[in-house]
Amino acid sequence: xxxxxxxxxxxxxxxxxxxxxxxxxxxxxxxTAVGGGTVRDVLLDRYPIFWIQDQRxxxxxxxxxxxxxxxxxxxxxxxxxxxxxxALGLGLFAVTGATYALESHASFFIALLMGVITGVFGGVLxxxxxxxxxxVFARTQLYATCALFGALVFMVMxxxxxxxxxxxxxxxxxxxxxRLAAVRFNLTLPLPR
Amino acid sequence: xxxxxxxxxxxxxxxxxxxxxxxxxxxxxxxTAVGGGTVRDVLLDRYPIFWIQDQRxxxxxxxxxxxxxxxxxxxxxxxxxxxxxxALGLGLFAVTGATYALESHASFFIALLMGVITGVFGGVLxxxxxxxxxxVFARTQLYATCALFGALVFMVMxxxxxxxxxxxxxxxxxxxxxRLAAVRFNLTLPLPR
Amino acid sequence: xxxxxxxxxxxxxxxxxxxxxxxxxxxxxxxTAVGGGTVRDVLLDRYPIFWIQDQRxxxxxxxxxxxxxxxxxxxxxxxxxxxxxxALGLGLFAVTGATYALESHASFFIALLMGVITGVFGGVLxxxxxxxxxxVFARTQLYATCALFGALVFMVMxxxxxxxxxxxxxxxxxxxxxRLAAVRFNLTLPLPR
Numbered sequence: 001x002x003x004x005x006x007x008x009x010x011x012x013x014x015x016x017x018x019x020x021x022x023x024x025x026x027x028x029x030x031x032t033a034v035g036g037g038t039v040r041d042v043l044l045d046r047y048p049i050f051w052i053q054d055q056r057x058x059x060x061x062x063x064x065x066x067x068x069x070x071x072x073x074x075x076x077x078x079x080x081x082x083x084x085x086x087a088l089g090l091g092l093f094a095v096t097g098a099t100y101a102l103e104s105h106a107s108f109f110i111a112l113l114m115g116v117i118t119g120v121f122g123g124v125l126x127x128x129x130x131x132x133x134x135x136v137f138a139r140t141q142l143y144a145t146c147a148l149f150g151a152l153v154f155m156v157m158x159x160x161x162x163x164x165x166x167x168x169x170x171x172x173x174x175x176x177x178x179r180l181a182a183v184r185f186n187l188t189l190p191l192p193r
Numbered sequence: 194x195x196x197x198x199x200x201x202x203x204x205x206x207x208x209x210x211x212x213x214x215x216x217x218x219x220x221x222x223x224x225t226a227v228g229g230g231t232v233r234d235v236l237l238d239r240y241p242i243f244w245i246q247d248q249r250x251x252x253x254x255x256x257x258x259x260x261x262x263x264x265x266x267x268x269x270x271x272x273x274x275x276x277x278x279x280a281l282g283l284g285l286f287a288v289t290g291a292t293y294a295l296e297s298h299a300s301f302f303i304a305l306l307m308g309v310i311t312g313v314f315g316g317v318l319x320x321x322x323x324x325x326x327x328x329v330f331a332r333t334q335l336y337a338t339c340a341l342f343g344a345l346v347f348m349v350m351x352x353x354x355x356x357x358x359x360x361x362x363x364x365x366x367x368x369x370x371x372r373l374a375a376v377r378f379n380l381t382l383p384l385p386r
Numbered sequence: 387x388x389x390x391x392x393x394x395x396x397x398x399x400x401x402x403x404x405x406x407x408x409x410x411x412x413x414x415x416x417x418t419a420v421g422g423g424t425v426r427d428v429l430l431d432r433y434p435i436f437w438i439q440d441q442r443x444x445x446x447x448x449x450x451x452x453x454x455x456x457x458x459x460x461x462x463x464x465x466x467x468x469x470x471x472x473a474l475g476l477g478l479f480a481v482t483g484a485t486y487a488l489e490s491h492a493s494f495f496i497a498l499l500m501g502v503i504t505g506v507f508g509g510v511l512x513x514x515x516x517x518x519x520x521x522v523f524a525r526t527q528l529y530a531t532c533a534l535f536g537a538l539v540f541m542v543m544x545x546x547x548x549x550x551x552x553x554x555x556x557x558x559x560x561x562x563x564x565r566l567a568a569v570r571f572n573l574t575l576p577l578p579r
Contacts, residue, residue, distance in 0.1 A: 015330070022384055023337055024330030038236070043424070045433040047238040048297070052307075055300040104434070107441040114438075124515070129317070131326050133517050137401070137410030144409055191408055208523070215577055216530055217523030231429070240431040241490070245500075248493040322510070324519050 001060065003089020006082040007033040007122055008064045013078055014130050015069075022069050028129055029065035030058070035122035040097050040114060044104045083183060084176070087146070091175030094119040094147035095154045095168050108155065115151030119175075120144050142182035145189065150175030194253065196282020199275040200226040200315055201257045206271055207323050208262075215262050221322055222258035223251070228315035233290050233307060237297045276376060277369070280339070284368030287312040287340035288347045288361050301348065308344030312368075313337050335375035338382065343368030387446065389475020392468040393419040393508055394450045399464055400516050401455075408455050414515055415451035416444070421508035426483050426500060430490045469569060470562070473532070477561030480505040480533035481540045481554050494541065501537030505561075506530050528568035531575065536561030 011032030015025035034051045041049045051057040072078050097118025101111035120136045120143070127134040136143050154171025158164070181187060204225030208218035227244045234242045244250040265271050290311025294304035313329045313336070320327040329336050347364025351357070374380060397418030401411035420437045427435045437443040458464050483504025487497035506522045506529070513520040522529050540557025544550070567573060 018326055018331070020326075020330050021382065023382060024327075027330050027337070042235060042428060043435055043438060048299075049236055052236060052294075052297075052299055052303050055302045058306060059302060101438075104438075106434075106438055109441045109445060110438055113444060128321060128514060129327060129330070131324065131517065133404055133406075134410075134515060137406050137413050137515070138404070144413070189407065189409060211519055211524070213519075213523050214575065216575060217520075220523050220530070235428060241492075242429055245429060245487075245490075245492055245496055248495045251499060252495060321514060322520060322523070324517065 002085040004033045005064045006085035006089050008061050009068045009082050012068045025069050026065040032122045032126040033061045035125040036118045039121045040118040087176045087179035090119045091150045091172035094151040095171040098151040116147045119147035146175045146179040149178050195278040197226045198257045199278035199282050201254050202261045202275050205261045218262050219258040225315045225319040226254045228318040229311045232314045233311040280369045280372035283312045284343045284365035287344040288364040291344040309340045312340035339368045339372040388471040390419045391450045392471035392475050394447050395454045395468050398454045411455050412451040418508045418512040419447045421511040422504045425507045426504040473562045473565035476505045477536045477558035480537040481557040484537040502533045505533035532561045532565040535564050
């Protein structure tokens with residue numbers, strides 16, 4: 001829920017930058033928050049989709065969006081405040097995406113990919129709707145790579161027979177740790193352009 | 194069908210503004226017309242999707258798109274001509290979206306949301322493809338709110354036991370009336386920015 | 387596979403033009419390559435989606451994307467090098483899209499449309515993500531029309547009882563031939579604007 005809230009707030013921030021009103025900002029925030037999980041569910045044929053099955057997700061997201069729309073004064077401040085919940089959400093989405101893919105009998109590589117898609121696609125949809133090139137593709141600071149790393153940690157432990165109660169939090173913490181390190185030390189991929 | 198035609202024409206208008214040729218305009222018009230219903234069917238796992246099951250939708254949309262591409266002279270005139278069919282289409286899409294969601298055992302709030310998504314998502318896709326920020330999110334004149342209102346009127350009547358033969362047209366008329374009032378009196382949401 | 391590779395490279399070219407790094411370029415290339423087939427599978431309710439069922443598609447696309455990202459020096463040279471594989475891919479996607487639609491009991495017109503969607507939608511998604519109006523809608527040189535022509539040739543032969551071993555390559559070659567002719571002679575639709 002913390003992660004969903006962080007994704008919601010990142011949608012509101014972007015929508016405000018585009019001078020949308022509260023209806024537009026709420027819509028963009030909703031798409032940012034549920035986009036990754038929705039694409040995952042559609043690709044894996046998992047129905048009913050998580051937010052259609054349980055309306056509490058949508059109500060929570062709408063509440064966070066409206067409150068943050070009216071209380072946000074500084075986008076810079078908000079961005080640093082959501083850094084940790086956003087990284088937690090990224091990790092949790094990456095691990096659940098990988099888990100669901102494995103449940104659907106996807107192979108190792110595809111499950112990894114599905115973890116990354118689940119983690120980052122909400123942000124991609126947000127940027128496409130706001131008429132920007134997706135920051136996750138353009139930014140050099142590690143982001144998608146953190147989702148990939150967390151999903152990988154989870155899956156290696158899962159394959160090694162580690163219980164889900166240990167493997168899931170390990171994957172989430174791995175994502176969080178790498179993401180915070182990336183922001184703190186301005187890490188970029190050690191690859192030529 | 195009137196509503197689909199209006200959505201088609203709004204796609205052609207936008208495509209012409211972007212200087213597309215007849216093929217591009219027809220493609221954008223098709224996506225505008227069927228986009229909302231397609232997203233609804235995919236999210237609710239309703240297959241076959243309505244326009245795949247019955248090819249008459251697609252043939253009708255293509256015919257309207259080509260005719261309007263060559264006969265449109267004034268976008269301003271066309272916009273005022275499609276105002277009523279567009280509002281009718283919005284209302285009908287909103288009510289059918291809510292109906293189908295209820296049939297899929299979605300909760301009240303999700304059914305409302307699905308009504309709005311069905312009504313407005315074709316226009317969102319049109320604007321994303323034409324490289325614009327979706328007007329439905331940016332515009333202050335009521336639009337998404339009209340779909341929400343119509344879906345709400347329908348659902349309250351439906352829950353109160355009113356027959357579909359009365360509840361469906363009531364929802365459509367509620368959308369139409371609010372939309373026309375919004376355009377006539379330039380209504381905006383009575384909310385601070 | 388040649389076609390997938392060509393679509394991948396066209397994604398890398400566009401991503402480089404937008405100054406993305408290797409992660410972004412690979413993501414855009416992947417979406418370009420599998421986008422059309424994924425939209426087709428989701429619309430037709432064909433699960434598991436082709437690249438989720440068989441991970442070799444994704445591995446191949448990622449390998450081509452990384453190699454071409456680092457070896458591309460001239461976008462102009464690359465574009466002419468991928469012209470033939472791209473046209474082959476377009477034809478193959480168009481014919482398989484039509485085939486799968488027929489298997490799902492879609493009507494003639496819808497199967498044609500599904501062929502075109504399968505052929506061109508990867509490029510549409512690429513352009514939307516890269517914040518451009520889809521070239522397939524904007525360009526005047528024939529492209530979508532070639533997919534339509536190839537799907538039509540295949541379907542007419544199929545309906546006439548010609549074996550798939552003949553009808554499929556005929557459709558692909560029809561697409562290829564029309565596309566190469568369009569580039570060679572700068573063909574545009576013989577229609578007024």
